[in-house]
Amino acid sequence: MTESSQILAVEGLTTRIGVNAVVDGVSLAVNSGEVVALVGESGCGKSLTALSIMGLHPAAARIGGGSVRLDGDDLLRFSEKQLRGIRGKTLSMIFQEPVASLDPLMRVGEQVAESLVVHGVASKSEAESRAIDMLEKVGIPDPAARARQYPAELSGGMCQRVMIACALIARPRLLIADEPTTALDVTIQAQILALMKELRREIRTAILLITHDMGVVADIADRVCVMYAGRIVESGDVASIFAQPSHPYTRLLLATIPKLSGTRKTRLNAIEGSVPDVSDWPVGCRFRTRCPLADDACEKMPPDFSVSGDDTHRAACWHIDRLSEMDAMGEMA
Amino acid sequence: MSATIDKSPAPARRFAGLRREIRGMRAVMPFVLIFAAFVLLALLAPLVAPLDPNSQNLLGRLKPPGTTARGIFYLLGTDNLGRDLLSRLIYGARISLSVAILSVVLSGTAGTILGMAAGLARGWTETVIMRLADIVLSVPAVLLAIIMVAVLGPGFANVVLVLALTRWPRYARVAYGQTLSVANMPYVRLARFMGAKTPRILLIHILPNIIGAIIVVATLEFGLMVLFEAGLSFLGLGVQPPTPSWGAMLSTGRAYVATAWWIAAFPGACLFLLILSVNLIGDHLRDRLDPKSR
Numbered sequence: 288m289t290e291s292s293q294i295l296a297v298e299g300l301t302t303r304i305g306v307n308a309v310v311d312g313v314s315l316a317v318n319s320g321e322v323v324a325l326v327g328e329s330g331c332g333k334s335l336t337a338l339s340i341m342g343l344h345p346a347a348a349r350i351g352g353g354s355v356r357l358d359g360d361d362l363l364r365f366s367e368k369q370l371r372g373i374r375g376k377t378l379s380m381i382f383q384e385p386v387a388s389l390d391p392l393m394r395v396g397e398q399v400a401e402s403l404v405v406h407g408v409a410s411k412s413e414a415e416s417r418a419i420d421m422l423e424k425v426g427i428p429d430p431a432a433r434a435r436q437y438p439a440e441l442s443g444g445m446c447q448r449v450m451i452a453c454a455l456i457a458r459p460r461l462l463i464a465d466e467p468t469t470a471l472d473v474t475i476q477a478q479i480l481a482l483m484k485e486l487r488r489e490i491r492t493a494i495l496l497i498t499h500d501m502g503v504v505a506d507i508a509d510r511v512c513v514m515y516a517g518r519i520v521e522s523g524d525v526a527s528i529f530a531q532p533s534h535p536y537t538r539l540l541l542a543t544i545p546k547l548s549g550t551r552k553t554r555l556n557a558i559e560g561s562v563p564d565v566s567d568w569p570v571g572c573r574f575r576t577r578c579p580l581a582d583d584a585c586e587k588m589p590p591d592f593s594v595s596g597d598d599t600h601r602a603a604c605w606h607i608d609r610l611s612e613m614d615a616m617g618e619m620a
Numbered sequence: 621m622s623a624t625i626d627k628s629p630a631p632a633r634r635f636a637g638l639r640r641e642i643r644g645m646r647a648v649m650p651f652v653l654i655f656a657a658f659v660l661l662a663l664l665a666p667l668v669a670p671l672d673p674n675s676q677n678l679l680g681r682l683k684p685p686g687t688t689a690r691g692i693f694y695l696l697g698t699d700n701l702g703r704d705l706l707s708r709l710i711y712g713a714r715i716s717l718s719v720a721i722l723s724v725v726l727s728g729t730a731g732t733i734l735g736m737a738a739g740l741a742r743g744w745t746e747t748v749i750m751r752l753a754d755i756v757l758s759v760p761a762v763l764l765a766i767i768m769v770a771v772l773g774p775g776f777a778n779v780v781l782v783l784a785l786t787r788w789p790r791y792a793r794v795a796y797g798q799t800l801s802v803a804n805m806p807y808v809r810l811a812r813f814m815g816a817k818t819p820r821i822l823l824i825h826i827l828p829n830i831i832g833a834i835i836v837v838a839t840l841e842f843g844l845m846v847l848f849e850a851g852l853s854f855l856g857l858g859v860q861p862p863t864p865s866w867g868a869m870l871s872t873g874r875a876y877v878a879t880a881w882w883i884a885a886f887p888g889a890c891l892f893l894l895i896l897s898v899n900l901i902g903d904h905l906r907d908r909l910d911p912k913s914r
Contacts, residue, residue: 380813393825
């Protein structure tokens, strides 16, 4: 990936709910035309990170610090009105549930056109003809006829395509996709991922992909940020992360991908336990309560160590050099 | 890619839904026809009424149905002032239906707007509107209406106004509840995210999704409004004589029940038929439109 233009730069983003920093100093960057995956288990703060970036965090949450720069402008300093001006236009989003995210009583074409209409970018008729073009781009056959149908007349996969059309019609600079394929069955997932890959090339949209599925990450992401308990624990190129996972958590996540090579008796790997509740996140390295390599050193918070030597691959673990011990532990679960 | 929309998707298929809908209405069809007949009679009253409803024939008072007096045939008989009961019933339908329609439209519109505002705005707007609705609902509607008419004075406009003022909370409650659930649907959040402002959200995304429930309430309320108007007129608080109203006719007939049963019986039967048919149509619509009973 070329470092050409940085579209999104998040620095030290902290979001608190009550006294707990659920997102704790998260930094990540997305470049033009790049797909960055934010990976982690449920409850690790990845969705709240995305919502905070867009200013959609729930009322109970407070942004405690950091900056979110979109093309250089700090979104955290934007008023609600300014945010409304860019949402759907320069900053767009695909939500988790495609079927529920479409208004059941609005024709598909109108919904795709909606962001153009509400932002006054195009007249109603022009917006609708652009919507039909967009529906065709997302691979919906007979788009002119489909545009007149209601969401209930479409399948789940179709609905997700429509959602993508909604999100991309205004040619946003950044698209945030929150688990875009979770609600879909596996064959449709593959199609949707292929479509997203194709469109980001065509529209030059940067994508921040939120997922817990390492398979999806391997398929589409250029870079990966692994999140655990409110912090980024490892980040780097997708190839580098898969080849040389350098945080125990990442290793364990990768080990959860089922392999075709095992015998029928091979049990699926799982990471023992779950992300602890925010109120009892351990002091120091937050993964140490579940980490096989944990020792006294882990009571101090580890900094980001460079794995690759050139800062493109970093991991926050005191024991990067002892990772090979994990392999020795065999079946880790 | 041409933008022109092909407007001919096999017309037979296009109306398939409508035809299925009509087939599903078979059970309530008789009542739809009865209701339609009342509406037609009311609309065409001057054409279909055999006589002037207010012209008196003091020599032909209290004639039973089917009599001919001084060369005039009275199909349903005459009242205590010798007025043709059939003509008065036909003109009375105008009063019943117009009071019901106007009060339902007024209270329905006001209640829906207030309920949606409460559901979307939350906070103190919600508290003020919904508690006010609770207060209005906690006072018996008939009592409230009687007091208000007593203060404002009787008459057509006041009856409509009073009914609207006492009935809006019904709609407000339904609109409020529905808005609360719809406003949290992902598609409303998405529309908001995409930059849609509040009026657009309310009109384009919320209203169409809750209107079914409102219509069901409105049909059921319609029958109640007919009954309320009759009740107020019965008590002399509705439209004033000599304007014919079913409620007032019932009230007159009450004094003659032993000697001239028809004066009370026919308006009573009309009220019964109209309200029954409206309620059954309402029940049918509820079954069709309410997602809970589907």
